[in-house]
Amino acid sequence: SAVISQKPSRDICQRGTSLTIQCQVDSQVTMMFWYRQQPGQSLTLIATANQGSEATYESGFVIDKFPISRPNLTFSTLTVSNMSPEDSSIYLCSVLDRGMPDYNEQFFGPGTRLTVL
Amino acid sequence: DAKTTQPTSMDCAEGRAANLPCNHSTISGNEYVYWYRQIHSQGPQYIIHGLKNNETNEMASLIITEDRKSSTLILPHATLRDTAVYYCIVMNYGGSQGNLIFGKGTKLSVKP
Numbered sequence: 001s002a003v004i005s006q007k008p009s010r011d012i013c014q015r016g017t018s019l020t021i022q023c024q025v026d027s028q029v030t031m032m033f034w035y036r037q038q039p040g041q042s043l044t045l046i047a048t049a050n051q052g053s054e055a056t057y058e059s060g061f062v063i064d065k066f067p068i069s070r071p072n073l074t075f076s077t078l079t080v081s082n083m084s085p086e087d088s089s090i091y092l093c094s095v096l097d098r099g100m101p102d103y104n105e106q107f108f109g110p111g112t113r114l115t116v117l
Numbered sequence: 118d119a120k121t122t123q124p125t126s127m128d129c130a131e132g133r134a135a136n137l138p139c140n141h142s143t144i145s146g147n148e149y150v151y152w153y154r155q156i157h158s159q160g161p162q163y164i165i166h167g168l169k170n171n172e173t174n175e176m177a178s179l180i181i182t183e184d185r186k187s188s189t190l191i192l193p194h195a196t197l198r199d200t201a202v203y204y205c206i207v208m209n210y211g212g213s214q215g216n217l218i219f220g221k222g223t224k225l226s227v228k229p
Binding site: 004041042043044045094105106107109110111 | 221
């Protein structure tokens, strides 16, 4: 099973600034995803990041606000740009990997807790 | 939008079985039922999945009705560490699209 780490684990930022969140996986995976979890809410998919192609964004999320890089099969970054207090959330990275025979399981990182003042 | 409906919260006594229901009346023939849970301050964790037969693993059992419009996740002997939000998700096998659509889930509180 894939083991995922994220940096930073948490941060407090000023409005108008940007934060880049790193996601590192211990194995090579094709599909990586970024989710947002606003306070007290469920998870919402931001974008899918496959190595070698542009990230695919879900409705309501745009590349200018959440640029994503996927330079190789074990690493991705998500940048939250020009932050406002409404961006205060937990941001989670996940990957699709083989968890069991004949089944692709989705594994999640521990998340990055962002607070924007 | 999520394709599932779950109760907002449930309580369970420690050591007893926790039965978490899920309605997925619009499930299509090629969609599986997946269960994940999210313990406080952690990322979601896979529990179990199934198509139409009942499934069991070391964590839980999944009971799917014959018409596949609903299912129940069973934690046979709940412990305090099972306190979490449990998400029922329907999606195509293997999640080739990968985009799990999370509903609000059920907040399970296991009490001593």
